[in-house]
Amino acid sequence: DAGITQSPRHKVTETGTPVTLRCHQTENHRYMYWYRQDPGHGLRLIHYSYGVKDTDKGEVSDGYSVSRSKTEDFLLTLESATSSQTSVYFCAISDQTDTQYFGPGTRLTVL
Amino acid sequence: GNSVTQMEGPVTLSEEAFLTINCTYTATGYPSLFWYVQYPGEGLQLLLKATKADDKGSNKGFEATYRKETTSFHLEKGSVQVSDSAVYFCALTPNTNAGKSTFGDGTTLTVKP
Numbered sequence: 001d002a003g004i005t006q007s008p009r010h011k012v013t014e015t016g017t018p019v020t021l022r023c024h025q026t027e028n029h030r031y032m033y034w035y036r037q038d039p040g041h042g043l044r045l046i047h048y049s050y051g052v053k054d055t056d057k058g059e060v061s062d063g064y065s066v067s068r069s070k071t072e073d074f075l076l077t078l079e080s081a082t083s084s085q086t087s088v089y090f091c092a093i094s095d096q097t098d099t100q101y102f103g104p105g106t107r108l109t110v111l
Numbered sequence: 112g113n114s115v116t117q118m119e120g121p122v123t124l125s126e127e128a129f130l131t132i133n134c135t136y137t138a139t140g141y142p143s144l145f146w147y148v149q150y151p152g153e154g155l156q157l158l159l160k161a162t163k164a165d166d167k168g169s170n171k172g173f174e175a176t177y178r179k180e181t182t183s184f185h186l187e188k189g190s191v192q193v194s195d196s197a198v199y200f201c202a203l204t205p206n207t208n209a210g211k212s213t214f215g216d217g218t219t220l221t222v223k224p
Contacts, residue, residue: 031210042200042216043155050210058211090154098143098162098204100212102154 003027004103006091012109019078021106023091025071029101031094032074034058034066036087037105043090049074081110113138117201117215124191124222132186132218134175134201142203144168144177144184149198149217158186158199191222 003026013019023032033048035058045058047066055066063085065077078085088107092100118133136144143162147155159168164179173188184201201215 033210033212035214040216043202043214045212048210056210092155098212099145099157099160100147100155102147102156104154 004091004093004101006089006103006106008106009104010107012111013081014111015082016080019081019108019110021076021089021091021108023074023076023103025074025093027093027095027101028071029093029095030071031100032068033092033094033100034064034074034076035090035092036060036085037090038087046076046089081108083110086110113142113203113205113211113213115201115203115213115215117199117218119216119218121219121221124220126193126222126224127190128222130186130188130191130195130220132199132201132220134184134186134215136182136184136201136203136213138182138203138205138213140206141179142205144175145202145204146173146175146184146186147200147202147214149200151197155200191220193222193224196220196222 007022034046035043044060049055049068067075091103094100114137145160146158148158149155159170161168161177167176198217200217204212
């Protein structure tokens with residue numbers, strides 16, 4: 001199994017509070033991704049990174065920001081959480097082969 | 112933009128039945144195609160993939176063939192087991208940008224004994 005961890009695994013927060021989710025890899029893969037998974041929508045890409053300090057937006061990036069200061073860490077921040085951001089968040093990594101390896105997910109509830 | 116359309120679920124089969132989950136895509140060029148599987152409470156994991164036209168990906172009895180002419184990548188298994196119950200996702204990655212993958216909505220498969 002690819003070495004990917006996500007923290008926290010579960011979080012409950014209130015509307016308007018900032019939230020940061022962390023993804024950590026031990027595989028030294030170049031690409032890292034953040035997705036959200038919602039019923040009826042499959043997986044939707046929020047942001048991805050193709051190197052340290054190199055990031056780009058996905059299809060649902062509004063309300064989210066990311067940072068990658070080290071190869072192994074990719075942070076997703078919700079500056080001011082809203083109820084519509086209640087979801088399961090998955091981090092993934094990939095190398096040149098395109099296959100993505102997924103973390104275990106973080107279940108976020110915004111009340 | 113790119114898109115992936117999967118057969119809607121849920122799909123319920125009896126053990127040892129034949130499985131087909133349809134997947135069609137829209138993309139420019141020659142993307143790589145994937146099937147991922149997600150078991151309850153877990154992240155997605157690769158089931159199989161194909162990187163060029165007419166390639167067949169296979170794993171654990173599952174197969175899918177990259178059909179450029181019909182822009183399809185249908186998943187098949189000859190005899191399903193209860194342990195195959197999961198959500199299956201079809202996905203593509205453009206050969207020009209590994210960061211811009213697109214996933215289908217997922218198909219939930221339940222296999223009954």
